[in-house]
Amino acid sequence: MRAGLNAERVTVAGADLADEVGFGEVTLSALAERLGVKVASLYSHVAGLGDLQTRIALLALAELADLAAGELAGRAGRDALAALGGVFRDYAREHPGRYAAAQHPLDHETALASAGPRHAAMTRAVLRDYHLAEPDRTHAVRLLGSVFHGYVSLELRGAFSHSAPDSQESWVRVIDSLDALLRSWPTTDDDPRT
Amino acid sequence: MRAGLNAERVTVAGADLADEVGFGEVTLSALAERLGVKVASLYSHVAGLGDLQTRIALLALAELADLAAGELAGRAGRDALAALGGVFRDYAREHPGRYAAAQHPLDHETALASAGPRHAAMTRAVLRDYHLAEPDRTHAVRLLGSVFHGYVSLELRGAFSHSAPDSQESWVRVIDSLDALLRSWPTTDDDPRT
DNA sequence: TAATTCACCTACAGGCATTAGGTAAATTCC
DNA sequence: GGAATTTACCTAATGCCTGTAGGTGAATTA
Numbered sequence: 444m445r446a447g448l449n450a451e452r453v454t455v456a457g458a459d460l461a462d463e464v465g466f467g468e469v470t471l472s473a474l475a476e477r478l479g480v481k482v483a484s485l486y487s488h489v490a491g492l493g494d495l496q497t498r499i500a501l502l503a504l505a506e507l508a509d510l511a512a513g514e515l516a517g518r519a520g521r522d523a524l525a526a527l528g529g530v531f532r533d534y535a536r537e538h539p540g541r542y543a544a545a546q547h548p549l550d551h552e553t554a555l556a557s558a559g560p561r562h563a564a565m566t567r568a569v570l571r572d573y574h575l576a577e578p579d580r581t582h583a584v585r586l587l588g589s590v591f592h593g594y595v596s597l598e599l600r601g602a603f604s605h606s607a608p609d610s611q612e613s614w615v616r617v618i619d620s621l622d623a624l625l626r627s628w629p630t631t632d633d634d635p636r637t
Numbered sequence: 638m639r640a641g642l643n644a645e646r647v648t649v650a651g652a653d654l655a656d657e658v659g660f661g662e663v664t665l666s667a668l669a670e671r672l673g674v675k676v677a678s679l680y681s682h683v684a685g686l687g688d689l690q691t692r693i694a695l696l697a698l699a700e701l702a703d704l705a706a707g708e709l710a711g712r713a714g715r716d717a718l719a720a721l722g723g724v725f726r727d728y729a730r731e732h733p734g735r736y737a738a739a740q741h742p743l744d745h746e747t748a749l750a751s752a753g754p755r756h757a758a759m760t761r762a763v764l765r766d767y768h769l770a771e772p773d774r775t776h777a778v779r780l781l782g783s784v785f786h787g788y789v790s791l792e793l794r795g796a797f798s799h800s801a802p803d804s805q806e807s808w809v810r811v812i813d814s815l816d817a818l819l820r821s822w823p824t825t826d827d828d829p830r831t
Numbered sequence: 832t833a834a835t836t837c838a839c840c841t842a843c844a845g846g847c848a849t850t851a852g853g854t855a856a857a858t859t860c861c
Numbered sequence: 862g863g864a865a866t867t868t869a870c871c872t873a874a875t876g877c878c879t880g881t882a883g884g885t886g887a888a889t890t891a
């Protein structure tokens with residue numbers, strides 16, 4: 444009896460498994476068992492464990508980009524900022540394994556073909572309303588990426604769950620702070636430090 | 638002939654190996670070979686791979702806390718902020734394996750006995766100069782942690798190395814931004830959103 | 832110098848990734 | 862509709878890694 448697998452079904456099953464047991468704990472053995480198939484059979488669809496990890500990472504990046512594109516449509520300013528951050532935060536909480544996979548290192552060529560560039564473009568789009576000129580725009584992109592990724596990572600690790608106030612409150616304040624910061628961004632044409 | 642090992646020597650060697658090949662790639666096999674010893678001999682000093690990983694994590698957290706304490710002495714305000722962030726950033730670049738180990742999850746009991754609480758205390762100390770009352774102080778602690786960890790993680794992953802301007806410039810701007818943000822932190826006794 | 836400790840060893844079992852080579856089900860072609 | 866081809870899946874075997882059991886000899890202590 445054939446199970447009717449292909450590369451995408453295997454990848455999705457791997458992503459689901461990652462969400463349940465953690466990305467680093469995904470093994471071909473466990474995945475094969477879940478799919479009702481022998482381990483060697485998986486090699487007909489993916490090149491090995493490393494290839495599977497890369498495919499899950501690409502899946503997660505694409506899903507994240509699609510979600511972000513949907514939430515960002517028709518929003519601007521603080522609204523867009525909160526929406527973009529919220530996509531990352533919600534995705535990480537609903538799909539921790541997929542979110543971890545999205546941090547998996549990709550070689551340069553693969554990264555360029557991934558949804559990574561779409562992410563960068565969307566962050567730039569969110570900043571459009573704040574009217575920053577280069578290089579400040581790039582500095583701001585990096586700051587937003589750092590805050591979103593950092594906050595979500597720490598929250599996922601439980602770093603904010605053992606002390607008051609609730610993490611949700613801090614999240615709202617962080618978004619507010621970023622919004623205020625971007626509005627009053629100090630434009631620096633000559634900074635003696637740089 | 639005896640190699641004269643003990644738990645600490647094994648842990649330090651493991652940390653050095655992690656800095657060279659990555660924390661996730663540390664194996665007892667490779668570590669034993671590097672120490673000129675058979676794999677089974679390592680079990681006289683550490684309880685297994687998991688225990689070794691925990692010990693490397695605790696070592697990294699302690700080293701980071703010691704470095705931070707040293708750099709923070711006698712500094713305040715933006716100076717202290719830059720020093721604390723710089724410790725994380727420099728440590729991660731010089732010791733990527735140790736930095737990755739510091740993110741290794743610890744069970745609650747172990748985390749409490751680790752240098753983790755010292756880190757929290759030092760971040761609060763840096764904020765002293767900005768005169769924030771609770772719960773704003775905690776929100777700010779979480780923001781700083783997020784930015785530092787997020788920026789360092791992304792930079793380490795090479796996310797900022799394929800576009801101008803130089804990451805160092807963005808780092809200085811991020812520190813400046815945080816300083817400005819903390820100085821003008823909007824004190825909110827009643828925020829209708831929370 | 833004798834007893835004890837313990838750092839290190841050999842030998843083995845189990846789990847996982849990976850490859851080689853085979854079989855039968857699905858698909859394609861005439 | 863039957864033959865040829867493709868391919869999804871299999872069994873079998875190898876090698877690396879973690880982890881355990883039990884032994885040996887060097888260092889330490891009495």
